[in-house]
Structures are given as structure tokens and as C-alpha cells.
Amino acid sequence: MTADRExxxxxxxxxxxxxxxxxxxxxxxxxxxxxxxxxxxGTLPGTFEAAILRSPHAHAEIEAIDCEAARTADGVAAVxxxxxxxxxxxxxxxxxxxPLECWPIAVDRVRYVGxxxxxxxxxxxxRAEDAxxxxxxxxxxxxxxxxxxxxxxxxxxxxxxxxxxxxxxxRTFRYGDPERAFAEAAxxxxxxxxxxxxxxxxxxxxxxxxxxxxxxxxxDVLANFQGPFSLHPVVARALKVPGNRLRLRTPPDSGGSxxxxxAIFPYIVLMAVAAxxxxxxxxxxxxxxxxxxxxxxATNRVTMLEAAVDRDGRIMxxxxxxxxxxxxxxxxxxxxxxxxxxxxxxxxYDIRHVKIRNRVVLTNKTPTGLNRGFGGPQAYYPLxxxxxxxxxxxxxxxxxVIRRNLVPASxxxxxxxxxxxxxxxxxxxxxxxxxxxxxLADLMARRNAARAEGKHYGVGFAAIVEPSVSNMGYITxxxxxxxxxxxxxxxxxxxxxxxxxxxxxxxxVQVASTPxxxxxxTVLAQVIxxxxxxxxxxxxxxxxxxxxxxxxxxxxxxxxSRFAPAVAGTARLAALNLRxxxxxxxxxxxxxxxxxxxxxxxxxxxxSNPDNSLPFSRLAASGHWAPxxxxxxxxxxxxxxxxxxxxQLTAPTDADEVNSSLCHGFxxxxxxxxxxxxxxxxxxxxxxxxxxxxxxxxPAMVTGQICGGFAQALGAALYEEYAYADDxxxxxxxxxxYLVPTAMEVPEPIVLHRESPSPFTPLGAKGVGEGNCMSxxxxxxxxxxxxxxxxxxxxxxxxxxxxxHLHGPEPARATTSRxxx
Amino acid sequence: MKPAAFDYxxxxxxxxxxxxxxxxxxxARVLAGGQTLIxxxxxxxxxxSVVIDIMRLPGLDRIECAEGTIRVGAAVRQRHxxxxxxxxxxQPLLAAALPWIGHAQTxxxxxxxxxxxxxxxxxxxxxxxxxLKGEIEVRSRRRSRRVVAESFLPASCPPIxxxxx
Numbered sequence: 001m002t003a004d005r006e007x008x009x010x011x012x013x014x015x016x017x018x019x020x021x022x023x024x025x026x027x028x029x030x031x032x033x034x035x036x037x038x039x040x041x042g043t044l045p046g047t048f049e050a051a052i053l054r055s056p057h058a059h060a061e062i063e064a065i066d067c068e069a070a071r072t073a074d075g076v077a078a079v080x081x082x083x084x085x086x087x088x089x090x091x092x093x094x095x096x097x098x099p100l101e102c103w104p105i106a107v108d109r110v111r112y113v114g115x116x117x118x119x120x121x122x123x124x125x126x127r128a129e130d131a132x133x134x135x136x137x138x139x140x141x142x143x144x145x146x147x148x149x150x151x152x153x154x155x156x157x158x159x160x161x162x163x164x165x166x167x168x169x170x171r172t173f174r175y176g177d178p179e180r181a182f183a184e185a186a187x188x189x190x191x192x193x194x195x196x197x198x199x200x201x202x203x204x205x206x207x208x209x210x211x212x213x214x215x216x217x218x219x220d221v222l223a224n225f226q227g228p229f230s231l232h233p234v235v236a237r238a239l240k241v242p243g244n245r246l247r248l249r250t251p252p253d254s255g256g257s258x259x260x261x262x263a264i265f266p267y268i269v270l271m272a273v274a275a276x277x278x279x280x281x282x283x284x285x286x287x288x289x290x291x292x293x294x295x296x297x298a299t300n301r302v303t304m305l306e307a308a309v310d311r312d313g314r315i316m317x318x319x320x321x322x323x324x325x326x327x328x329x330x331x332x333x334x335x336x337x338x339x340x341x342x343x344x345x346x347x348x349y350d351i352r353h354v355k356i357r358n359r360v361v362l363t364n365k366t367p368t369g370l371n372r373g374f375g376g377p378q379a380y381y382p383l384x385x386x387x388x389x390x391x392x393x394x395x396x397x398x399x400x401v402i403r404r405n406l407v408p409a410s411x412x413x414x415x416x417x418x419x420x421x422x423x424x425x426x427x428x429x430x431x432x433x434x435x436x437x438x439x440l441a442d443l444m445a446r447r448n449a450a451r452a453e454g455k456h457y458g459v460g461f462a463a464i465v466e467p468s469v470s471n472m473g474y475i476t477x478x479x480x481x482x483x484x485x486x487x488x489x490x491x492x493x494x495x496x497x498x499x500x501x502x503x504x505x506x507x508x509v510q511v512a513s514t515p516x517x518x519x520x521x522t523v524l525a526q527v528i529x530x531x532x533x534x535x536x537x538x539x540x541x542x543x544x545x546x547x548x549x550x551x552x553x554x555x556x557x558x559x560x561s562r563f564a565p566a567v568a569g570t571a572r573l574a575a576l577n578l579r580x581x582x583x584x585x586x587x588x589x590x591x592x593x594x595x596x597x598x599x600x601x602x603x604x605x606x607x608s609n610p611d612n613s614l615p616f617s618r619l620a621a622s623g624h625w626a627p628x629x630x631x632x633x634x635x636x637x638x639x640x641x642x643x644x645x646x647x648q649l650t651a652p653t654d655a656d657e658v659n660s661s662l663c664h665g666f667x668x669x670x671x672x673x674x675x676x677x678x679x680x681x682x683x684x685x686x687x688x689x690x691x692x693x694x695x696x697x698x699p700a701m702v703t704g705q706i707c708g709g710f711a712q713a714l715g716a717a718l719y720e721e722y723a724y725a726d727d728x729x730x731x732x733x734x735x736x737x738y739l740v741p742t743a744m745e746v747p748e749p750i751v752l753h754r755e756s757p758s759p760f761t762p763l764g765a766k767g768v769g770e771g772n773c774m775s776x777x778x779x780x781x782x783x784x785x786x787x788x789x790x791x792x793x794x795x796x797x798x799x800x801x802x803x804x805h806l807h808g809p810e811p812a813r814a815t816t817s818r819x820x821x
Numbered sequence: 822m823k824p825a826a827f828d829y830x831x832x833x834x835x836x837x838x839x840x841x842x843x844x845x846x847x848x849a850r851v852l853a854g855g856q857t858l859i860x861x862x863x864x865x866x867x868x869x870s871v872v873i874d875i876m877r878l879p880g881l882d883r884i885e886c887a888e889g890t891i892r893v894g895a896a897v898r899q900r901h902x903x904x905x906x907x908x909x910x911x912q913p914l915l916a917a918a919l920p921w922i923g924h925a926q927t928x929x930x931x932x933x934x935x936x937x938x939x940x941x942x943x944x945x946x947x948x949x950x951x952x953l954k955g956e957i958e959v960r961s962r963r964r965s966r967r968v969v970a971e972s973f974l975p976a977s978c979p980p981i982x983x984x985x986x
Binding site for chain 2: 125126129130133287288289733734
């Protein structure tokens with residue numbers, strides 16, 4: 001498969017290293033157990049370990065905490081409660097204008113099961129956990145609310161009594177003339193959706209080693225944090241130190257994140273304070289129980305979405321009512337999940353009239369944060385369910401409804417009603433290509449044959465745009481234009497890359513992209529090798545971050561699929577700048593003009609006379625050994641750092657137009673499913689996914705991203721839910737309860753590509769990491785709805801749910817059973 | 822996920838295991854594979870004073886098959902039963918159920934009797950034992966007796982709170 005794609009890349013005209021599926025440099029270490037993850041790294045002698053006492057209640061007042069026995073227990077150095085933490089910190093900043101506090105540990109009240117209540121610092125984790133057992137907490141339980149719709153009502157229990165409602169943010173938006181479009185519409189079609197809570201559950205949990213330097217009043221934290229580094233100022237503020245007194249470092253390897261390791265930041269605050277109190281470095285490794293229960297979750301969302309539709313199935317207007325459940329606290333950068341998709345809420349469709357009501361509600365559940373797809377599954381599930389309902393209700397082929405509404409290629413770049421600038425693509429051609437090359441006709445024949453045998457077989461579709469490279473300003477759409485004016489504009493997304501040459505003339509690249517296994521180092525080596533005429537193996541790439549020494553900005557980190565479009569492109573710009581300066585030096589040495597210099601095969605030569613050349617390494621070293629020979633106006637040729645922010649990422653306008661992301665890839669998926677008539681089990685018969693993610697830098701890695709996202713989306717569609725009981729108790733504390741699909745449950749999708757380079761990125765690449773998390777859940781749901789003729793379906797589509805559709809509700813259980821008598 | 826302190830006894834003779842059980846009563850837990858007990862210890866959901874490892878007791882690792890019955894010792898791993906010759910013809914339901922239990926790694930460690938004794942209502946082996954009208958041989962220091970599965974299992978079903986739910 002890899003070889004085929006390599007051939008394809010060469011056919012497409014890829015002459016350099018970019019576009020080829022070379023072997024990943026990362027893999028030799030990772031596959032032989034030599035990765036350097038946080039827990040593998042050594043600690044200073046005397047480093048303590050921490051354990052956290054967590055709330056067993058979803059909602060309760062803390063009447064008293066008795067830590068005396070724990071403090072005097074064997075090996076214990078310190079015990080911290082909420083009171084100890086707030087004495088040394090400030091509240092984490094909150095992204096809406098409400099008098100809300102957000103502490104990383106419970107203060108007087110617990111609001112979700114798993115909320116930290118106390119921290120024990122001890123000589124090792126065993127003793128720390130033993131001491132946790134000795135802490136006596138007296139709780140006064142309060143009524144809990146877990147359902148977002150119930151939490152938004154006036155008579156709901158209140159989570160934060162300082163504000164009079166659990167609804168902590170509300171905004172309405174209006175684009176075009178939606179009222180008129182609805183008044184004139186031939187049809188109205190509506191869906192009501194409850195998108196569930198789930199998470200991408202990386203195999204490596206959170207890990208932190210924190211130190212406090214009392215002499216400098218400075219914190220030094222090593223954490224498997226993934227960014228965005230906009231959280232660095234949040235943590236520094238919380239720790240009450242200037243930004244230059246919080247040094248944040250990341251380990252060389254991180255065992256997956258998928259957004260989840262953004263939400264480690266409250267624990268960075270806790271462990272930094274613990275290290276300060278204990279007077280020595282403190283290490284904390286989150287265990288799986290803690291992770292599932294209390295790390296972070298994607299948001300669950302209740303959406304009512306209605307469309308005004310004309311006679312031909314054209315969608316004239318959309319009316320969204322979104323109720324976003326962010327859990328017990330509004331943690332930065334929430335309510336970003338709700339606004340990340342704001343510019344592209346109309347998906348891949350040309351819809352000019354849009355009304356939106358957005359509400360953010362708090363409930364007695366774990367606070368939410370980044371998760372692969374971030375806002376995409378929640379937004380596209382109702383939209384693509386709606387498209388299917390339009391087809392059913394108006395008796396059209398769903399494919400025709402999609403075709404009639406796609407943004408035409410001639411309109412690119414296309415400004416959506418809500419403000420996104422779709423950069424490139426021919427959506428219709430991609431769709432027709434998928435229909436042809438993915439074998440839709442054959443799949444329809446399979447459906448007909450299965451149905452003729454009385455089987456429950458359905459086909460589903462989904463067409464979406466996949467946003468990437470988030471605008472750091474989109475989150476301010478949560479504020480009113482007036483509030484934004486007062487706060488000052490926020491926009492852009494600075495990427496950084498540094499290319500440096502050492503005295504032996506070899507090349508090192510440093511980026512702040514904090515990879516978690518994706519292969520950034522390999523792709524950067526390809527990009528730099530092409531720019532400097534080297535081999536990828538010649539280039540060393542360093543991708544761990546040290547905020548005290550490296551170039552970084554708030555947009556640094558690994559999220560919003562920004563590596564290929566932003567980081568790799570920025571590295572290329574840095575290499576080209578350095579190359580152009582080196583070309584001037586070479587021109588002097590070879591006695592030709594700089595325009596005549598070429599970098600190829602590890603040498604620098606005159607284009608007109610390739611024999612007139614010198615080794616790249618000699619030229620590259622000259623900046624160290626003979627700086628006096630460089631042209632006086634050239635500056636140094638040792639190190640080049642480029643900061644790149646795309647001009648298209650402007651601040652939200654006063655009309656609330658939000659260009660939430662720089663790039664928009666296109667995805668068109670279809671699939672066939674068969675439902676077992678007895679058990680309700682879904683069998684995925686075939687899944688086809690067509691992607692246009694712009695220029696492809698490494699075909700095998702793109703396929704890896706697509707297959708990985710697909711596997712997690714399959715989990716979201718069929719298995720995974722962070723379920724809570726009505727009283728707020730958490731029901732998914734182990735992987736026996738929270739079912740993640742394994743290799744046995746994940747079929748291989750058929751992956752198809754088109755390449756419409758983005759005009760806005762240096763390499764033409766767009767992000768590709770999250771698309772299937774957005775398209776696949778609803779594509780599978782549409783297929784299930786088609787198979788069982790369901791008007792409505794919520795995820796996960798478990799056998800129990802579908803069996804209820806097939807057989808009606810189960811009869812009430814006999815109460816006379818002896819089993820529990 | 823670190824267990825609370827407990828004493829560990831690796832019994833060499835069955836009498837030794839029974840003595841400790843008699844002394845410690847409900848505070849003792851038997852370790853036979855550990856695929857449930859060890860995670861429960863690590864999560865501090867189980868806090869026994871003593872854990873009695875029976876995996877080295879002589880004779881408990883035997884499988885005996887005769888005339889439509891199979892007798893499985895308390896230390897027999899699930900994997901060994903799964904790989905037992907002629908299991909499909911002698912015990913077809915058991916053979917069909919075994920591959921559904923956990924996965925290969927847990928079956929390599931987990932024991933048949935451990936699963937029966939834990940009696941999780943969602944587990945395959947207790948269900949199979951009830952369906953086949955199986956019997957459990959129970960021993961204490963005082964006596965040995967046989968209990969039919971249906972009356973053994975309901976009585977020992979852990980309360981819902983005993984699992985993570």
C-alpha cells in the first residue's frame with residue numbers, strides 16, 4: 001500500500017522528499033520500547049510523588065477536612081487542600097464574562113465525581129495513597145444535575161451560587177435574512193439531537209514533574225502537555241508569577257493526546273504549588289481511573305436544528321439552537337468547543353441565511369476541553385442528520401440533496417455566511433470521484449440484495465469541511481462585539497520554526513509542535529531536506545519544547561491539525577531564508593551570481609557549471625569559522641527563526657463574522673451497515689472516505705491519521721460514552737465500562753484522495769487529523785437510520801438501543817427473582 | 822492505583838490455605854489468576870488483610886474429563902481449558918463460550934474457578950456453569966461439599982457496588 005502511494009506521489013510530480021512515504025524516524029525507538037516518555041525520564045534525587053484525593057460525590061458541600069493523620073503518616077511531606085492552594089494561587093481565568101471562579105481543586109464545594117479535594121505529597125506513590133486513606137472529609141450532599149436541558153431550567157440545582165443560573169454564556173447570531181427565508185420556504189425540516197460525552201483516551205495518561213525555585217520565585221514544570229501554549233499565561237497567572245518565571249517543558253515523546261493533554265494544565269498548577277509547599281520537586285502520574293473519571297471530556301450538546309428548504313431540496317436557511325454542556329467548571333479555552341466551528345457551521349454547503357442561539361451550561365460532570373474533532377462531531381451530527389431527513393421527508397436521494405447544496409468550485413475562495421473563508425477545493429468533483437472509485441453503485445446493489453433477503457441494511461452519507469489551523473481569535477466570538485472592543489482584538493496563530501547550522505555544517509530544526517506520535521520529525525526532515533538539497537537523514541529535528549529557550553507563541557502546540565499546514569510550512573520558510581543567505585556566500589566562493597546557485601545532493605553548485613561546487617556542510621559551517629568573510633550586510637548564517645501567522649486569520653468582525661480556521665479540507669464519506677435482527681449489533685459492511693486535505697506531505701501518515709480518526713469515530717458511533725447516573729455518579733471508571741474499539745472491531749476503510757492545495761499555506765497542505773472524528777459518527781448514524789427507518793437516533797448506537805427499536809422496549813423485570821433475594 | 826498494605830501467603834499445602842482462611846475469615850481473599858482481584862486491590866475496592874495465593878497447591882491444576890463431565894481444578898487457567906483436547910466434542914457450550922472471555926492475555930492468567938468464585942453477573946463462566954447445571958466443590962477446614970451452581974452463584978453475587986458501577 002505504501003509503495004503504491006509513493007508511486008502515486010511521484011506520478012503527481014513530487015520530485016523531492018515531500019510527498020513520499022519514507023520510513024518514520026520515530027519508529028525505531030518507539031517500536032523497541034526506547035521512547036522517552038515522561039515517566040521514563042529520571043527525576044532529581046529526593047523528588048516526591050503526589051496522589052490526589054477525589055470527590056466521591058457529584059455535588060456536595062465540604063463541611064470539614066481532617067488531614068492530621070495523613071500529615072503525620074509515614075513518608076508524607078505535605079498535604080494540601082483547597083484552602084492551601086488558593087492561598088498561593090489565583091483562580092484560573094474563565095472565557096466568558098461571568099463572576100465565575102475556576103479552581104483546580106475543590107474549594108468548599110465539590111461539583112463532580114473525581115474533583116480533586118486534597119493532595120498528598122510523599123516519598124513514593126504507595127505512601128501517598130496510604131495517606132490519602134487517612135484523610136477524613138465530611139460532605140453535605142447536594143442535589144446534582146447532569147442533564148444539560150434540566151440544568152438550564154430555572155428550578156435546577158445551582159452549581160455556582162455566585163451566579164444565578166447554570167447558563168454561563170448566551171449569545172445569538174443572525175446572518176442574512178433567515179426569518180424571510182423561513183417565511184418563504186416550501187418546507188421546514190428539523191432534527192433534535194443529543195450528542196453524547198466521550199473522549200479519545202490516550203494510552204499514556206497525564207504526567208508532571210514540577211519544581212519551585214524559591215530563590216528566583218520561579219516554577220519549572222515538565223509535563224506531557226500538548227498545547228495550545230495560550231495556557232502558559234493562564235498557568236502563570238494562576239501561580240501568580242510573571243510569564244518569565246514559569247518555565248514549561250515537554251518530554252521528547254508523548255503517548256497520544258488527541259487534544260486530551262490540553263486539560264492537564266489545572267494539574268500543572270496543583271503540582272507546582274505542591275512542589276513549592278513540599279520544598280522539593282514533585283512528580284505525579286495520573287492513573288487510568290483518575291483519567292477516565294476526571295481528566296477531561298469532549299462536550300455533550302443538545303441541538304435543535306431546523307432548515308428552510310425549497311422545492312428542489314436546496315437549503316435556504318438554518319436555525320441552530322445549541323446547548324453546550326461544559327461540565328462543572330468553565331475551563332480555558334472553553335467554550336471554545338462551541339465556537340471552533342462557528343465560521344463553518346454551514347459545513348460544505350452554500351447556505352446564506354443563518355440564525356444561531358448558543359448557550360453554555362454547567363452540570364455536575366467532569367469539565368470539558370479539547371478532544372480530536374473539537375466541536376466538529378457536535379456540529380456536523382445535527383447538520384448531516386438534517387440533510388438525510390430532508391431527503392427522506394422530501395423523497396429525494398440523499399446524495400442529490402448533498403449535490404444541490406455543495407459550495408461550487410467556481411466560488412472558491414468562498415466566504416461563508418458566518419465568516420469562514422473556505423480556501424480551495426472542488427467538492428462536487430470529490431463527491432463524484434468517491435461515488436465512482438468507492439463503488440457506491442456496488443454498495444447500493446448490496447443493500448438491495450440484503451433487503452431482498454429481509455435483512456436490515458442501510459447506507460449513510462456525510463459531506464463536511466474539516467477546519468484546521470485555528471484562529472486564536474475565534475473564541476472571542478463568545479463575547480459580544482462590545483465586550484471584544486473593550487478587551488482589544490484577538491486574532492492570528494503564530495507558528496514558529498528555527499533552523500540552525502552547527503560548526504560541522506549539519507542542520508537542526510526546532511519546532512514547538514509537541515508531537516504525540518504523529519511523525520512530525522520525519523516530515524520536517526523531508527521538508528528541510530528539499531529546501532537545502534539534503535537527505536532527510538542529514539537533518540536532526542527536535543520537537544520537544546522549553547519555553548525558556550525555544551521560540552514559541554500562544555498558538556504553539558499540537559492541536560487544530562496545524563502541523564502540516566502551519567508548522568511544516570513555517571519550517572520551510574525558515575530553511576529558505578537561510579538558504580538564500582547561504583547562496584550569497586556561495587556565490588562569492590564560486591564566483592557566480594546568487595541566482596546561479598543550486599542546493600542539491602548535499603552540495604552547493606553553480607547551475608551553469610555543476611563542477612563548480614562545494615559541500616553543503618563546508619558552506620554551512622562557514623558562519624561559525626569564518627564570519628569575517630561573509631558579506632557585511634548579510635548578517636549571520638547560523639540560525640534562522642521564522643514566525644508565521646496567516647493574514648487571513650482576522651479578528652471576528654462587529655457583525656460577528658468569524659474566520660475560525662485558516663484551512664478547510666473536504667471529506668465525503670459513505671458506508672453500508674447491517675443490523676443484526678436479534679441483538680441489534682451493527683456490522684460495518686463497507687466504509688469509504690474521500691479526503692481533500694490539500695497537498696499531501698507524507699501519504700502513509702495521512703492514511704494513518706485518517707484510519708486513526710476513523711477508529712476513534714467508530715468508538716464514538718457505536719461504543720463509547722462517558723455515562724453518568726442521574727445522581728451524577730460516574731459509570732465508566734474502567735475500560736470494561738468505557739468500551740474502546742480494538743483492532744478486532746475496526747474494519748479498514750477505503751481511503752480516497754484529491755489534492756487541492758491551499759493557497760494560504762506555504763506547502764499547500766491542510767490539516768487532516770480530525771476529519772473522520774467529525775464525519776464518521778454521523779455517516780454511520782445515517783446508515784443505521786436508513787437500515788431501520790428511524791427518524792431519530794442518538795449515539796452511541798449500542799445493541800441495547802437498536803434492539804429496543806427492533807423489538808420495542810423490554811418487558812419489565814420480574815420482581816420475584818430469587819437472584820438477589 | 823496502588824493497593825493498600827496486605828499480607829501475602831503463598832500456600833504450599835491446601836491445609837495451610839484453609840487454615841489462613843479460617844483464621845482471617847472475610848478479611849482474607851484467595852488469589853487464583855488475579856485478573857479481577859489485582860485490579861480491585863489496586864483501585865482499593867478490595868482491602869483484604871491477607872491474600873492467599875493457591876496457584877502452587879499440588880493437584881489443583883488438573884483437568885479431568887469423563888462421560889460428559891469436566892472437572893476443573895481451582896488453579897487451572899482459562900487458557901488451559903480452552904486448549905484442552907476434545908473440548909469441543911465433550912463440552913461444546915464451554916468451548917463456544919471460552920473465546921468470549923476477556924482476551925487471550927487475560928485468559929492466559931485468569932482461572933476458571935476464580936471467575937466462578939467472583940461470580941460477576943455479566944461473566945460467561947458462571948452463566949455456562951448454571952446453564953449446564955454444574956456443581957462447585959467447596960472446601961473449608963471442617964468439610965468439603967458440593968453445591969449446585971444455581972444455588973452457589975446467586976448467594977455470592979457481589980452487590981452492584983462491588984463492581985465499578
